[in-house]
Amino acid sequence: xxxxxxxxxxxxxxxxxxxxxxxxxxxxxxxxxxxxxxxxxxxxxxxxxxxxxxxxxxxxxxxxxxxxxxxxxxxxxxxxxxxxxxxx
Numbered sequence: 551x552x553x554x555x556x557x558x559x560x561x562x563x564x565x566x567x568x569x570x571x572x573x574x575x576x577x578x579x580x581x582x583x584x585x586x587x588x589x590x591x592x593x594x595x596x597x598x599x600x601x602x603x604x605x606x607x608x609x610x611x612x613x614x615x616x617x618x619x620x621x622x623x624x625x626x627x628x629x630x631x632x633x634x635x636x637x638x
Contacts, residue, residue, distance in 0.1 A: 552576055552632050559624055565614050567603050572624045580621050588613035 558573040563584050570584030587596060592613075604611040 552628075557628060561620060561624075563620060565618065565620075566600060566611050567607065570620075572621050574625050574628050578625065578629070580616070580625055582616060582618070582621050585613055585616045589615065 554576065556573055556575050558571050560569055560571045562568075563570045566584055566588045568584065568588075570582055570587075572583075573581045575581075588600060592600075600611045
Protein backbone atom coordinates (compact mmCIF):
# COMPACT_ATOMS: atom_id res chain seq x y z
CA UNK A 551 0.00 0.00 0.00
CA UNK A 552 1.34 3.46 -0.85
CA UNK A 553 2.59 5.79 1.87
CA UNK A 554 0.49 8.69 0.58
CA UNK A 555 -3.19 9.46 1.16
CA UNK A 556 -4.12 10.91 -2.24
CA UNK A 557 -2.28 12.05 -5.32
CA UNK A 558 -3.66 14.07 -8.19
CA UNK A 559 -2.79 15.37 -11.61
CA UNK A 560 -4.46 17.84 -13.90
CA UNK A 561 -4.72 16.98 -17.58
CA UNK A 562 -6.39 18.34 -20.68
CA UNK A 563 -9.19 15.90 -21.47
CA UNK A 564 -9.88 15.78 -25.19
CA UNK A 565 -13.17 13.92 -24.60
CA UNK A 566 -14.68 17.10 -23.13
CA UNK A 567 -12.11 19.67 -24.32
CA UNK A 568 -11.42 20.95 -20.81
CA UNK A 569 -8.92 20.62 -17.98
CA UNK A 570 -9.80 17.98 -15.40
CA UNK A 571 -8.15 16.68 -12.26
CA UNK A 572 -7.67 12.96 -11.70
CA UNK A 573 -7.27 11.82 -8.09
CA UNK A 574 -6.02 8.43 -6.93
CA UNK A 575 -6.50 7.52 -3.29
CA UNK A 576 -4.42 5.27 -1.04
CA UNK A 577 -6.82 2.35 -1.61
CA UNK A 578 -6.38 2.84 -5.42
CA UNK A 579 -9.90 4.19 -5.88
CA UNK A 580 -10.13 7.08 -8.33
CA UNK A 581 -12.11 10.24 -8.96
CA UNK A 582 -12.15 12.61 -11.92
CA UNK A 583 -13.49 16.15 -11.67
CA UNK A 584 -14.51 15.94 -15.31
CA UNK A 585 -16.95 13.14 -14.53
CA UNK A 586 -18.58 15.23 -11.82
CA UNK A 587 -19.03 18.13 -14.23
CA UNK A 588 -19.63 16.34 -17.55
CA UNK A 589 -20.82 12.88 -16.47
CA UNK A 590 -24.24 11.30 -16.10
CA UNK A 591 -25.88 14.09 -14.04
CA UNK A 592 -24.73 16.89 -16.31
CA UNK A 593 -26.43 20.26 -15.83
CA UNK A 594 -28.37 21.62 -18.78
CA UNK A 595 -26.18 24.68 -19.33
CA UNK A 596 -23.01 22.56 -19.20
CA UNK A 597 -24.49 20.10 -21.71
CA UNK A 598 -25.35 22.97 -24.05
CA UNK A 599 -21.83 24.39 -23.80
CA UNK A 600 -20.35 20.95 -24.50
CA UNK A 601 -22.61 20.61 -27.54
CA UNK A 602 -21.53 24.05 -28.84
CA UNK A 603 -17.85 23.20 -28.37
CA UNK A 604 -18.35 19.88 -30.14
CA UNK A 605 -20.15 21.50 -33.05
CA UNK A 606 -17.32 24.01 -33.45
CA UNK A 607 -14.78 21.15 -33.42
CA UNK A 608 -16.83 18.94 -35.72
CA UNK A 609 -17.19 16.03 -33.31
CA UNK A 610 -19.34 14.95 -30.39
CA UNK A 611 -17.89 15.64 -26.96
CA UNK A 612 -18.86 13.35 -24.12
CA UNK A 613 -17.36 12.26 -20.82
CA UNK A 614 -16.31 8.62 -21.10
CA UNK A 615 -17.10 7.86 -17.47
CA UNK A 616 -15.29 7.55 -14.17
CA UNK A 617 -13.02 4.74 -15.40
CA UNK A 618 -11.97 6.16 -18.77
CA UNK A 619 -8.60 5.41 -20.34
CA UNK A 620 -7.08 8.61 -18.93
CA UNK A 621 -8.01 7.72 -15.35
CA UNK A 622 -6.88 4.11 -15.77
CA UNK A 623 -3.62 5.22 -17.40
CA UNK A 624 -2.75 7.55 -14.52
CA UNK A 625 -3.64 4.91 -11.94
CA UNK A 626 -1.48 2.30 -13.74
CA UNK A 627 1.43 4.78 -13.94
CA UNK A 628 1.24 5.37 -10.18
CA UNK A 629 0.95 1.65 -9.49
CA UNK A 630 4.07 0.95 -11.56
CA UNK A 631 5.96 3.72 -9.74
CA UNK A 632 4.88 2.28 -6.38
CA UNK A 633 5.98 -1.24 -7.43
CA UNK A 634 9.38 0.09 -8.51
CA UNK A 635 9.75 2.00 -5.23
CA UNK A 636 8.92 -1.06 -3.15
CA UNK A 637 11.39 -3.24 -5.08
CA UNK A 638 14.27 -0.81 -4.63
